[in-house]
Amino acid sequence: MTSVSGITDPQFEDPRLLPAAMSLRDVSVAFHGRVAVRDVTFDVPANRVTALIGPSGSGKTTLLRSLNRLHDLTKGASVSGTILLGDTDIYQGGIPTTVLRSRIGMVFQRPNPFPTMTIYENAVAGLRFNGVKKKSVLDAAAESALTSADLWDSVKQRLNAHAATLSGGEQQRLCIARALAVEPEVLLMDEPTSALDPISTKRIEELMVELKKRVTIVIVTHNMQQAARVSDLTAFLLMGEDRAGEQIEVSPTLKLFSAPEDQRTLDYIQGRFG
Amino acid sequence: MTVTIKDAEIREHLRERSVATLRRRTYISGVMTALCWLAITFAAVPLVAVIYQLLRRGIPVIVKSGFFTTLPQQPTIFDANNTGGVSNALVGSLAVIVYAALFAVPIGVLMGVYLAESTSKFASLLRIITATMVGAPSILMGLFAFEVVVQQMHVGFSIIAGSFGLAVLVLPVLATATEIAIRNVPSTYREAGLALGAKPSTTSLKIVLPAASTGIVSGIILALSRAVGETAPILLVIGGAYAIAWHPNQAASALPFQMFQDVQSNYPSLQNETWGIALVLVGAVFIISFAARLWAARKKKVQR
Ligand SMILES: Nc1ncnc2c1ncn2[C@@H]1O[C@H](COP(=O)(O)OP(=O)(O)O)[C@@H](O)[C@H]1O
Ligand SMILES: [Mg+2]
Numbered sequence: 001m002t003s004v005s006g007i008t009d010p011q012f013e014d015p016r017l018l019p020a021a022m023s024l025r026d027v028s029v030a031f032h033g034r035v036a037v038r039d040v041t042f043d044v045p046a047n048r049v050t051a052l053i054g055p056s057g058s059g060k061t062t063l064l065r066s067l068n069r070l071h072d073l074t075k076g077a078s079v080s081g082t083i084l085l086g087d088t089d090i091y092q093g094g095i096p097t098t099v100l101r102s103r104i105g106m107v108f109q110r111p112n113p114f115p116t117m118t119i120y121e122n123a124v125a126g127l128r129f130n131g132v133k134k135k136s137v138l139d140a141a142a143e144s145a146l147t148s149a150d151l152w153d154s155v156k157q158r159l160n161a162h163a164a165t166l167s168g169g170e171q172q173r174l175c176i177a178r179a180l181a182v183e184p185e186v187l188l189m190d191e192p193t194s195a196l197d198p199i200s201t202k203r204i205e206e207l208m209v210e211l212k213k214r215v216t217i218v219i220v221t222h223n224m225q226q227a228a229r230v231s232d233l234t235a236f237l238l239m240g241e242d243r244a245g246e247q248i249e250v251s252p253t254l255k256l257f258s259a260p261e262d263q264r265t266l267d268y269i270q271g272r273f274g
Numbered sequence: 275m276t277v278t279i280k281d282a283e284i285r286e287h288l289r290e291r292s293v294a295t296l297r298r299r300t301y302i303s304g305v306m307t308a309l310c311w312l313a314i315t316f317a318a319v320p321l322v323a324v325i326y327q328l329l330r331r332g333i334p335v336i337v338k339s340g341f342f343t344t345l346p347q348q349p350t351i352f353d354a355n356n357t358g359g360v361s362n363a364l365v366g367s368l369a370v371i372v373y374a375a376l377f378a379v380p381i382g383v384l385m386g387v388y389l390a391e392s393t394s395k396f397a398s399l400l401r402i403i404t405a406t407m408v409g410a411p412s413i414l415m416g417l418f419a420f421e422v423v424v425q426q427m428h429v430g431f432s433i434i435a436g437s438f439g440l441a442v443l444v445l446p447v448l449a450t451a452t453e454i455a456i457r458n459v460p461s462t463y464r465e466a467g468l469a470l471g472a473k474p475s476t477t478s479l480k481i482v483l484p485a486a487s488t489g490i491v492s493g494i495i496l497a498l499s500r501a502v503g504e505t506a507p508i509l510l511v512i513g514g515a516y517a518i519a520w521h522p523n524q525a526a527s528a529l530p531f532q533m534f535q536d537v538q539s540n541y542p543s544l545q546n547e548t549w550g551i552a553l554v555l556v557g558a559v560f561i562i563s564f565a566a567r568l569w570a571a572r573k574k575k576v577q578r
Binding site for chain 1: 393460462463465466467468469470471472473474476477480481484485487
């Protein structure tokens, strides 16, 4: 039992004391010289869910996309500071981006299964891109990933149907399966339920709690209830005076939502702005 | 709360003003609507007139027996209506467009992929050149084909020379259509591919290109169906022949070529035949583009 002020739950464990899957040190991202998010420093605890919350435009998506180097393709985008995956500096450490991205998966805000591919093809797409050809391996991976994404039972009879025939919630779970099939260590999720109905949302939230046994999750959400429900650690970002997102507070979720350290966090979770 | 006289006055004033504004807006809107209709009518009249004339003059020609299946004949003073058919021109047109497609489609699509994917200076330059060539007069392609294929390469008047002219004509159109189709693929698919650890080239080839394929194929079909009717690029180089020919090195006729010849003849019957040929060309474009649209719409539905 650790002592964190304001927490009385005897089961409480401080995620900040756990081994880090990723570490961010003074991470800033700028577009054409204009800083979008500045000086973010915190550790992402392994096998836990870390939530990034904050109002629209506070740089949550921007920060998340720096974690798998997705800004590399954006002209005029620059990332500074240090981001470690385990002990490897993902920008300076010489790790190829293709390898990095197969170790850090991503789920997007809107379900985006590949439109010309079937359910099966979507599930194994990442493996195929990485050179896996053997059918038995692909079949096993598809079943395992779809099962992990809580989708296998509803699609096993129609694996060769187009992904677009699935409902929105099923499509998003297919995208989760697609990411899981590559067996990443970290899964980045950018508001994965913002386009879904409450029932689909609930299923994905339950899924996250289940998944953290095998993968570290970083989720962007502007739904505070969601952050409170699924995450262990929460980072709160807020625009500063020059509209660049800044890290206001990174606390265990339980603490952040019950006894935040910063007045601005309290204002935000009580709905006073944003 | 009490309502003062002043408040009531202001309110009355505002109400009057808004009524006046509304009346003025209704009036302006009415005038604008009338102007729009006038413009549409002006635009539609010539179009409808062309189609009307095409059908009125063209249908009697194409229903004539042997129009599609016999070779052209020279009318004589004994039989001024003996015009024969357009079988050679039909085969020639098909041959010209097929060879042109074999050459232009792969190169045009690859060029479009390059234009869509590359951010280099060379790509920008190529984009400007392409845009210029889309707007260049088509006789230029004919001139170019004459210079290069007929003269410098010593191939002579031939189907392949015509194909070359048409290919150069449709190349920039195909490249542009492909570029647009690829750019219309939402970036989220590309990002999803990269986020799975795929190489950028794999992402382009396995995700973006298939997603753009419907648009690309529609673009190809529309460009080619229009190219069939193009006269200028083949006029100077195809040679003209009154026999059926499809070998690349043979001289041949083509539908627009025959129109050009017929319209210059002294016989009204031959001049009249041009309407039939025109109807065939327009009909082909209509049917092909209609089918292409239908196909694209169905394809979209399947993927939705
Ligand atoms: N590709 C880009 N180019 C330029 N500015 C960008 C780009 N992506 C994001 N931004 C800017 O970065 C800021 C943060 O955006 P974002 O990370 O999307 O916020 P959030 O996800 O918290 O709503 C915004 O001001 C946005 O305009
Ligand atoms: Mg966002």
